[in-house]
Amino acid sequence: MTVYQVARREALLFLVIGLTAVVCNVAATMVSARWHWPAAVLAFGWLPIASILSGARNAPGCAGFTVGYGGFTTGSLRSRVSPVGWLAVGQVALAGIVRSSHVHVQITALVLLVVAIALVTMLIWQGFPRLELRPEGIVRRTPWRTFIPWDALEAGPQLWANGRRLTVRLAEPEFVEPLPAHDHLSLGAWDVPDDRLAHAIGWYAEHVDDRSAIGTPVELDRLTLRYDAAAYGLDAEASARG
Numbered sequence: 010m011t012v013y014q015v016a017r018r019e020a021l022l023f024l025v026i027g028l029t030a031v032v033c034n035v036a037a038t039m040v041s042a043r044w045h046w047p048a049a050v051l052a053f054g055w056l057p058i059a060s061i062l063s064g065a066r067n068a069p070g071c072a073g074f075t076v077g078y079g080g081f082t083t084g085s086l087r088s089r090v091s092p093v094g095w096l097a098v099g100q101v102a103l104a105g106i107v108r109s110s111h112v113h114v115q116i117t118a119l120v121l122l123v124v125a126i127a128l129v130t131m132l133i134w135q136g137f138p139r140l141e142l143r144p145e146g147i148v149r150r151t152p153w154r155t156f157i158p159w160d161a162l163e164a165g166p167q168l169w170a171n172g173r174r175l176t177v178r179l180a181e182p183e184f185v186e187p188l189p190a191h192d193h194l195s196l197g198a199w200d201v202p203d204d205r206l207a208h209a210i211g212w213y214a215e216h217v218d219d220r221s222a223i224g225t226p227v228e229l230d231r232l233t234l235r236y237d238a239a240a241y242g243l244d245a246e247a248s249a250r251g
Contacts, residue, residue, distance in 0.1 A: 012077030020134035027126030080143035083201040156186040
């Protein structure tokens with residue numbers, strides 16, 4: 010599956026989650042006029058939405074890199090399903106609080122929710138958020154762009170995981186766009202496992218000659234072989250050569 014197909018699939022998943030949240034909102038709004046509002050919100054709002062979000066957040070993402078956008082790319086499925094959850098839960102609570110005497114407020118909030126779902130779906134369809142390993146460096150698009158040249162990384166480089174977020178130490182922070190506030194930068198949480206991502210970044214930070222091949226299927230196969238060899242304690246360079 011290409012990186013573009015992955016983005017389309019996840020956009021449709023987000024859209025389904027968002028529309029389901031809207032239906033839950035409407036149901037909670039209608040029932041809250043007859044029921045005690047906490048019961049309506051709990052039964053028709055929070056429980057269904059929490060169940061859907063739990064399943065979506067635990068859904069497996071693409072565990073490896075894909076070729077696209079000029080390099081090796083990974084997405085972040087879990088970060089794409091969170092915004093609609095917070096928006097929907099807030100709207101469900103509002104639907105119960107304002108009651109039927111403030112229908113215009115409910116409608117306004119519901120319209121804002123639908124617009125937010127449409128905007129986020131469009132961003133996901135276009136491949137946001139994503140992390141790209143490119144010949145010139147690392148690009149993070151959230152959709153704001155952060156560019157980390159390979160030459161900006163510490164020799165090694167120094168990477169560590171903080172929960173599900175991989176952080177890199179910067180030897181030359183002034184090379185990073187935009188300029189970071191510290192000598193380290195969090196890359197965020199991505200579908201590619203931290204150890205696989207750390208291995209890829211470490212390899213290209215140290216092996217300048219291999220950077221020009223980033224973004225080609227052949228180099229992606231080599232990268233996978235090198236990672237598998239390192240995981241089993243084998244000679245990574247010999248394995249990549251065949």
